[in-house]
Amino acid sequence: MNGQAWMLLLEGAWTTVWISGIAIALGVVIGLVIAMVRMARIPFIDQILVLYVSLARATPLVTLSLFLFLATPTFGIAMDRNTAAILALTLNTAAFNAEVWRSAFLSFSREQKEAAMACGMTNGTFFRRIMLPQMFTSSLPGLVNEMSFLIKSSPAIAVIGVVELTRVTNRITAVTYEPLPPILAAAVLYMLIIGALLKLQAIAEKKANRLAM
Amino acid sequence: MSDAPAVQIHRLSKSFGGIEVLRDVDLTVYKGEVVSVLGSSGSGKSTMLRCINWLEEPDRGTIRIAGTRIGVDDKGRKMNNRELAAIRARTGMVFQSFNLWPHLTVLQNVMESPIQVKGMHKDEAHAVASALLEKVGMAEKADAYPFTLSGGQKQRVAIARALAMSPEVILFDEPTSALDPERVGEVLQVMKNLSAEGYTMIVVTHEMEFARAVSDQVVFLEKGLIIEKAAPEKFFTRPETERVRRFLELSA
Ligand SMILES: Nc1ncnc2c1ncn2[C@@H]1O[C@H](COP(=O)(O)OP(=O)(O)O)[C@@H](O)[C@H]1O
Ligand SMILES: [Mg+2]
Numbered sequence: 001m002n003g004q005a006w007m008l009l010l011e012g013a014w015t016t017v018w019i020s021g022i023a024i025a026l027g028v029v030i031g032l033v034i035a036m037v038r039m040a041r042i043p044f045i046d047q048i049l050v051l052y053v054s055l056a057r058a059t060p061l062v063t064l065s066l067f068l069f070l071a072t073p074t075f076g077i078a079m080d081r082n083t084a085a086i087l088a089l090t091l092n093t094a095a096f097n098a099e100v101w102r103s104a105f106l107s108f109s110r111e112q113k114e115a116a117m118a119c120g121m122t123n124g125t126f127f128r129r130i131m132l133p134q135m136f137t138s139s140l141p142g143l144v145n146e147m148s149f150l151i152k153s154s155p156a157i158a159v160i161g162v163v164e165l166t167r168v169t170n171r172i173t174a175v176t177y178e179p180l181p182p183i184l185a186a187a188v189l190y191m192l193i194i195g196a197l198l199k200l201q202a203i204a205e206k207k208a209n210r211l212a213m
Numbered sequence: 214m215s216d217a218p219a220v221q222i223h224r225l226s227k228s229f230g231g232i233e234v235l236r237d238v239d240l241t242v243y244k245g246e247v248v249s250v251l252g253s254s255g256s257g258k259s260t261m262l263r264c265i266n267w268l269e270e271p272d273r274g275t276i277r278i279a280g281t282r283i284g285v286d287d288k289g290r291k292m293n294n295r296e297l298a299a300i301r302a303r304t305g306m307v308f309q310s311f312n313l314w315p316h317l318t319v320l321q322n323v324m325e326s327p328i329q330v331k332g333m334h335k336d337e338a339h340a341v342a343s344a345l346l347e348k349v350g351m352a353e354k355a356d357a358y359p360f361t362l363s364g365g366q367k368q369r370v371a372i373a374r375a376l377a378m379s380p381e382v383i384l385f386d387e388p389t390s391a392l393d394p395e396r397v398g399e400v401l402q403v404m405k406n407l408s409a410e411g412y413t414m415i416v417v418t419h420e421m422e423f424a425r426a427v428s429d430q431v432v433f434l435e436k437g438l439i440i441e442k443a444a445p446e447k448f449f450t451r452p453e454t455e456r457v458r459r460f461l462e463l464s465a
Contacts, residue, residue, distance in 0.1 A: 111310055112315075114306075114312065117266075117268060117301060119305070119374070119375075120298050120299065120326060120378060122298045123294055134316050
């Protein structure tokens with residue numbers, strides 16, 4: 001592999017990182033919002049969200065990406081490849097994250113809430129200052145697990161023409177006729193990306209390890 | 214309203230699933246008083262305490278904190294979350310199981326409500342919290358996290374947390390029942406000090422000696438009814454009902 005091949009590979013890696021990164025950030029927040037709304041058990045809306053979560057979890061990413069890219073123009077929404085890719089990844093990961101957040105909601109102790117109420121905190125203050133920081137810590141392993149899963153499934157967006165880290169290896173092979181080196185290099189890059197993610201998790205957990213009770 | 218009693222409970226009733234847990238409970242607690250609430254398990258002591266700060270919503274009756282009605286406003290309208298929070302901020306509660314917030318240090322546990330609820334400046338809250346931790350003998354553990362503390366230490370922090378809001382009354386729900394026997398004394402000592410300083414306290418407890426030494430009134434609950442209410446000397450030496458006589462014999 002020459003310098004140009006490496007440049008292409010790094011560009012592909014960057015595409016994987018930024019598209020996944022946006023989907024991860026959106027997916028974590030949207031997952032939290034879904035879990036919160038579900039805790040309110042609003043009739044009808046609750047059923048819609050249950051349906052969304054089961055559909056999104058059951059639909060392969062390739063199918064979802066194709067659907068969003070090919071079907072949305074018929075509804076008058078023009079979407080470029082990258083937007084469709086981000087949307088597909090976000091819809092997928094948000095559904096999984098919603099379940100992670102939800103279990104953190106369900107397992108949160110009532111006693112701590114009563115202590116907050118007794119001190120005069122509003123529900124909002126309690127959520128922001130007491131519940132959310134702890135939910136974040138207890139959900140972090142599940143969320144990071146889902147993040148690395150998302151990065152590993154992200155090659156699915158190649159189906160709509162996004163040149164990410166896996167797709168780019170094809171392109172390099174088309175010139176060099178040597179499939180193995182770019183694929184091995186791509187594998188190393190995936191490991192580096194996920195390694196960085198785990199490193200971040202370790203740092204976040206260290207900051208929060210006082211929750212060990 | 215500054216001369217109003219710290220807590221006035223009038224005809225408080227509460228049922229759970231059709232079973233009456235409190236029946237027409239009346240109780241007035243004046244400023245600086247300590248009221249001990251005794252009674253066997255399931256008699257409604259916790260429910261009574263939890264109605265005072267509206268952690269449980271009563272079915273009937275009125276409760277006033279320093280003259281202000283809680284739960285329902287002057288026009289008879291139910292208070293919203295924000296209004297309830299504002300009046301709860303004038304009471305403090307100490308739970309059997311401490312209920313400290315595990316992600317915050319001891320100092321942060323005490324500073325949190327003054328800052329978040331009263332809007333107190335951080336520096337001032339720090340000073341207030343440090344002084345309170347000093348008072349309960351926990352100043353050395355200010356930067357420790359709750360999981361590193363013994364039960365007695367946790368409970369003393371929980372007391373400091375309740376004091377930090379300068380409440381009109383502090384509600385104690387069996388504050389020593391979850392403690393190892395050798396840790397009970399340190400918590401009772403802190404509570405005795407508070408009473409000597411003039412804090413108003415309602416204490417659900419099984420510690421007879423404490424109740425006798427510290428209380429201004431002793432109240433006995435039986436199946437949701439207050440069947441005796443007396444000064445401690447009278448309550449412990451000349452109870453009026455057979456039920457209380459038996460209770461005192463059993464716990465002697
Ligand atoms: N949230 C609740 N739901 C249903 N029943 C309850 C609830 N809280 C208390 N009770 C019942 O009310 C009665 C009084 O309980 P409680 O006030 O906790 O008594 P005590 O504190 O004197 O032991 C008990 O029979 C208890 O089972
Ligand atoms: Mg109880």
